[in-house]
Amino acid sequence: MTQAPALRLAGEARIGGATVFGPVTLDAPGGCWTCLLGPSGVGKSTILRLLAGLGDEVAFAGDVTADDGLPLGGRVALMAQSDLLMPWLDALDNVLLGARLRGTTPERERAMTMLQRVGLAGHARKRPRALSGGQRQRVALARTLMEDRPVVLLDEPFSALDARSRAAMQDLAADLLRGCTILHVTHDTAEAARLGDRILLMTEAGIASIAPPATPAPRIHDAPETLASQGHLLRLLMAAR
Amino acid sequence: MTQAPALRLAGEARIGGATVFGPVTLDAPGGCWTCLLGPSGVGKSTILRLLAGLGDEVAFAGDVTADDGLPLGGRVALMAQSDLLMPWLDALDNVLLGARLRGTTPERERAMTMLQRVGLAGHARKRPRALSGGQRQRVALARTLMEDRPVVLLDEPFSALDARSRAAMQDLAADLLRGCTILHVTHDTAEAARLGDRILLMTEAGIASIAPPATPAPRIHDAPETLASQGHLLRLLMAAR
Amino acid sequence: MTRVFRIFGVILAILLAWQTLIWLAQMPRFILPGPVAVISTLWTSRLLIAQNALVTATEVGIGLVLGAAAGFASALLLVASPLARSVLRPMLVFSQAVPVFALAPILTLWFGYGIWSKVAMALLIIYFPVTSAFFDALMRTPRGWLELARVMGAAPGRVLWRIRVPAAMPGFASGLRLAAVYAPIGAIIGEWVGASRGLGYLMLLANGRAKTDLMFASLLVLVALTFVLHAAVDAVCRRVWEG
Amino acid sequence: MTRVFRIFGVILAILLAWQTLIWLAQMPRFILPGPVAVISTLWTSRLLIAQNALVTATEVGIGLVLGAAAGFASALLLVASPLARSVLRPMLVFSQAVPVFALAPILTLWFGYGIWSKVAMALLIIYFPVTSAFFDALMRTPRGWLELARVMGAAPGRVLWRIRVPAAMPGFASGLRLAAVYAPIGAIIGEWVGASRGLGYLMLLANGRAKTDLMFASLLVLVALTFVLHAAVDAVCRRVWEG
Amino acid sequence: QEKMTLVLDWFVNPDHGPIIVAQEQGYFADEGLEVEVIAPADPADPPKMVAAGRADLAVSYQPQLHLQIAEGMPLVRVGTLVATPLNCLLVLQDGPVKSIADLAGRKVGFSVAGMEEALLSAMLQANGLSLKDVELVGVNWSLSPALMSGQVDATIGAFRNFELNQMQIEGIDGRCFYPEEEGVPAYDELIYIANPETMEAQDIRRFLAATERATQFIVNHPQESWDIFAGTASELRDELNRKAWADTIPRFALRPAALDAGRYARFESFLNEAGLIEGTRAVSDLAVELGAQ
Ligand SMILES: Nc1ncnc2c1ncn2[C@@H]1O[C@H](COP(=O)(O)OP(=O)(O)OP(=O)(O)O)[C@@H](O)[C@H]1O
Numbered sequence A, B: 001m002t003q004a005p006a007l008r009l010a011g012e013a014r015i016g017g018a019t020v021f022g023p024v025t026l027d028a029p030g031g032c033w034t035c036l037l038g039p040s041g042v043g044k045s046t047i048l049r050l051l052a053g054l055g056d057e058v059a060f061a062g063d064v065t066a067d068d069g070l071p072l073g074g075r076v077a078l079m080a081q082s083d084l085l086m087p088w089l090d091a092l093d094n095v096l097l098g099a100r101l102r103g104t105t106p107e108r109e110r111a112m113t114m115l116q117r118v119g120l121a122g123h124a125r126k127r128p129r130a131l132s133g134g135q136r137q138r139v140a141l142a143r144t145l146m147e148d149r150p151v152v153l154l155d156e157p158f159s160a161l162d163a164r165s166r167a168a169m170q171d172l173a174a175d176l177l178r179g180c181t182i183l184h185v186t187h188d189t190a191e192a193a194r195l196g197d198r199i200l201l202m203t204e205a206g207i208a209s210i211a212p213p214a215t216p217a218p219r220i221h222d223a224p225e226t227l228a229s230q231g232h233l234l235r236l237l238m239a240a241r
Numbered sequence C, D: 001m002t003r004v005f006r007i008f009g010v011i012l013a014i015l016l017a018w019q020t021l022i023w024l025a026q027m028p029r030f031i032l033p034g035p036v037a038v039i040s041t042l043w044t045s046r047l048l049i050a051q052n053a054l055v056t057a058t059e060v061g062i063g064l065v066l067g068a069a070a071g072f073a074s075a076l077l078l079v080a081s082p083l084a085r086s087v088l089r090p091m092l093v094f095s096q097a098v099p100v101f102a103l104a105p106i107l108t109l110w111f112g113y114g115i116w117s118k119v120a121m122a123l124l125i126i127y128f129p130v131t132s133a134f135f136d137a138l139m140r141t142p143r144g145w146l147e148l149a150r151v152m153g154a155a156p157g158r159v160l161w162r163i164r165v166p167a168a169m170p171g172f173a174s175g176l177r178l179a180a181v182y183a184p185i186g187a188i189i190g191e192w193v194g195a196s197r198g199l200g201y202l203m204l205l206a207n208g209r210a211k212t213d214l215m216f217a218s219l220l221v222l223v224a225l226t227f228v229l230h231a232a233v234d235a236v237c238r239r240v241w242e243g
Numbered sequence E: 001q002e003k004m005t006l007v008l009d010w011f012v013n014p015d016h017g018p019i020i021v022a023q024e025q026g027y028f029a030d031e032g033l034e035v036e037v038i039a040p041a042d043p044a045d046p047p048k049m050v051a052a053g054r055a056d057l058a059v060s061y062q063p064q065l066h067l068q069i070a071e072g073m074p075l076v077r078v079g080t081l082v083a084t085p086l087n088c089l090l091v092l093q094d095g096p097v098k099s100i101a102d103l104a105g106r107k108v109g110f111s112v113a114g115m116e117e118a119l120l121s122a123m124l125q126a127n128g129l130s131l132k133d134v135e136l137v138g139v140n141w142s143l144s145p146a147l148m149s150g151q152v153d154a155t156i157g158a159f160r161n162f163e164l165n166q167m168q169i170e171g172i173d174g175r176c177f178y179p180e181e182e183g184v185p186a187y188d189e190l191i192y193i194a195n196p197e198t199m200e201a202q203d204i205r206r207f208l209a210a211t212e213r214a215t216q217f218i219v220n221h222p223q224e225s226w227d228i229f230a231g232t233a234s235e236l237r238d239e240l241n242r243k244a245w246a247d248t249i250p251r252f253a254l255r256p257a258a259l260d261a262g263r264y265a266r267f268e269s270f271l272n273e274a275g276l277i278e279g280t281r282a283v284s285d286l287a288v289e290l291g292a293q
């Protein structure tokens, strides 16, 4: 994998005349895990979509840049807010979708391992509609982790998971994505306090950076500094507009 | 509204030969808020579907009963795990869907108030695809709250919301659904500790009841007994299989 | 403007392809006359053609509206009632399996040689694609929505109107687009079976008299009619569904 | 078993309706003969009809396969290339707007009077509904999936094959079901244009000589053929899509 | 063996007796010909196929030939199959139309477009009416059902050797008004046509010789020839064809190669006066007599 670039998005976005977010600047340092928190509807998903080169319907006035000056296209993996699984493929084939779409040899072994690591070894042959909500989300996660891209954008990737699998998936992602530039949208303050090398809070006023705990991520979920950070974030969020 | 009945589901479920959950007994006292926690894929959504009279594909051996002996059909509102908004209707019309489907006069005033209370007053005329994930979830919540049924089944209703709106929606639901029998599936232990009159933990071994904090629900989110209960639940969940 | 230009481009391309075909394949004039001859005939016979085109256009218009309505209604009925499904669906296939020419004498016996037997024929031809496409789409309503409606205590009729039908509108539009193309042919066949006016009648007459120019001129007008109809239906469908 | 019973029930119902129609509407025999006369003719002419039905069935089979393949390919082309879309789509409408009878001499000129001109005709008739339905469905691929593919760095061709096509299979099936019903008519029309064998030939011959019994007996066989084809395609589509 | 393609005017029927008998009796083979007989469904097709060089010979109608040549199609009559008109204006025996004059204000159905106006207007004129007094309805596929069920009051284009018999079998009596008795010049109903630019005169001579032999055989052995004809295809063996066979025998041209030039000249000027063609062409452009070699 090449050196993971830092991301910067600066500008404002409108859809059909209505402002989605005002002038903001978002910085995600290269090779770091950045968490993005913020009220519902403030524009977090829109930012991820813009970074992924999507959002044709968004009128974005500003710049999306990587610090190495190269275009982002082809270096980004995105796990969107909805799972976007293909109903005609089983879990395994959904995980292999990226390879199939790019025409590279599908790594079935690796995909099976990945499914096993997200706890779905016994469900590899099920179609999405035979999976529970959390199982579908984990298939989508496995698919994203298969992508091997230096920049990974995660939009509420663990929202449908119970505490135990959530923690396991966080560990898995932190492990597999080490060295990548991650931008992770979440509503779970504990999650942000646990994973973030950098924590951003997006409000209508703009994007503010909040100091993460001093210990290196991923942190122990009930370590005092994690809990303190979580409480701090929660208070900020409860006050955010 | 008639007296809200207590619910009982006892039995085991299979789909196409595979066991979804073994023999379990679930009790939700009448007029109380029951939270159901459990690992992903353990069968929580399936239970809600069975209680709602759905799940034709599930082979359920057992009974679903209300303590007043009357059938449940027509007395249940279900907010499913996915938002199930109609893409051709705007937010307001989606909220009015129930009335339209039953042929009763749509209460536009009340729907607008409901939208305003879920914080979407300015989005009433938007179609679902122009809404953010959290906004869609709130429209689905507003639609469920409009239903006015004595039994309300909520499947991860606040999973896509930030802390602030999540708290607000919890308060709103607790307020509007007072006196109803609620069965609320969630992965958020803080939420369960805050809202549950009764807390159930479902694992492959069955359903266990966990003592909620002694204070009446809804509780203050950072009250010591709430936090203690949350921590306790978290530990149980982290250990659950 | 670009749209208009593109349409002109396409027309020009078709004319060119046509002329090239004649050169390359050495098509004799009495099998396929060249565009120049046809267009000049179109001009000299414009009054005759216009009169007859008007008749056909009327038949097509009425047939399309009635056929779309009948198809819409039948698909609803098929979805609403399993009994209707087991009886009406074979009838539906039946109505198409019987070539209209076989029914023609029966239709003319009932409707006479006026406009109505042609409308009936256009209707019969439109009816199936509309019903079939709409029915298929109605049967594909995502299960989650139907379950939601069930829990909400919806009457079956309301589920149909409020959920299945809107969800199936793209399928209906798909059927309508097909129908727009078939409707003119339906009317033309109706005219071949028995008529004293209309583009189909004119084509038959021209064909019998070896006036291939006139025949292809009428054909050109028919094709233009179909294009306009198809574009109009397409625009309406787009507007209604996406608006 | 119940299925077989139901089919028998439907057939019986059709025959009854037919007989009642004749009694009620006082249909003259030379316009619509009764079921008894037709079925007895079916029996006495079984060899003749079977021979001709075989010919038609062959034409239909080849036409259906080729037409479905051509429709599939064209819809892909239309989706893949905007240029193709602006050129080919009008051509597509064009190919249907021109009544086949006008093309008939051209087709026979190219393909002769053998089986191929009938196959061509069936193909031409099938081609449009398949293309149109499949194309419509291909254009309706949920945006999220396409965006996912874009981020994944998929080649356009692969997006088409791996995402758009599977997502559009129900639409293709819908088109195929239509095609199954139209294919026999296509072959019949082909036979009317020039043939010395086939059910269409037999029908026209019988009609021209007012042997309505024979005509309706052939018609009955044609209808049966269409039903079988429709049921087969339906079953295949169901299997492939739901399997 | 010379190969030769012949397109009939329609499906095989007793009008094609000489061709079928010649084929079955091996007369073509005796002449060194191998004839492929094609039966189309649209009578407008065969001339096109011949003009386009897709077939060597076609069976067509004399009146149509005049129109087609006027429209510039490279065609010429090379022989005759049926030497009298067969067309007739058909009405119901017990219908309201007792004379042609009764047609005023009524519907007349026609099948094969081309001739109906010319023939009908001549017949109407001879009876003090004009085309404006009737409504023409193209009924393409159902000439006699339209008449029998009373949807039209008369049909033009019915063949006297067929439709009359057909109606009789249905138990409804019809009545013919014969064009040649009502102001229309006599003509050859069925002729052989070829493309004058590409035709092989020698082959056509041999073809005509074979059909002449077949015609003689039919006239001499009506029953035996019927058996041969009916033996070729089971769909031909029925009462209607047997009746039509008997009625058609006297109408076959006994000298298929012979040309009555006067007929062609008269009909050409008749059509010119009726306004269906512009100007007149020399008989040599319309028809040739291949004669002996
Ligand atoms: N159609 C089906 N065929 C086979 N298995 C199915 C089918 N539908 C659901 N299942 C299985 O049933 C189990 C229970 O599913 P359910 O949706 O009830 O889980 P859940 O507890 O709601 O999980 P989550 O928290 O992830 O939403 C899952 O393991 C799932 O894979």
Ligand SMILES: Nc1ncnc2c1ncn2[C@@H]1O[C@H](COP(=O)(O)OP(=O)(O)OP(=O)(O)O)[C@@H](O)[C@H]1O
Pocket: A015, A016, A018, A020, A038, A039, A040, A041, A042, A043, A044, A045, A046, A047, A057, A081, B123, B129, B130, B131, B132, B133, B134, B135, B160, B162
């Ligand atoms: N097509 C559209 N037309 C109009 N407004 C839109 C459209 N798409 C999105 N929006 C608006 O843009 C805003 C930002 O949406 P976005 O999905 O980025 O929010 P978010 O921060 O991800 O919220 P959530 O946490 O709920 O997912 C929302 O208020 C939404 O209503």
Ligand SMILES: [Mg+2]
Pocket: A044, A045, A046, A081, A155, B132, B133, B134
């Ligand atoms: Mg979002």
Ligand SMILES: [Mg+2]
Pocket: A132, A133, A134, B044, B045, B046, B081, B155
């Ligand atoms: Mg669930």
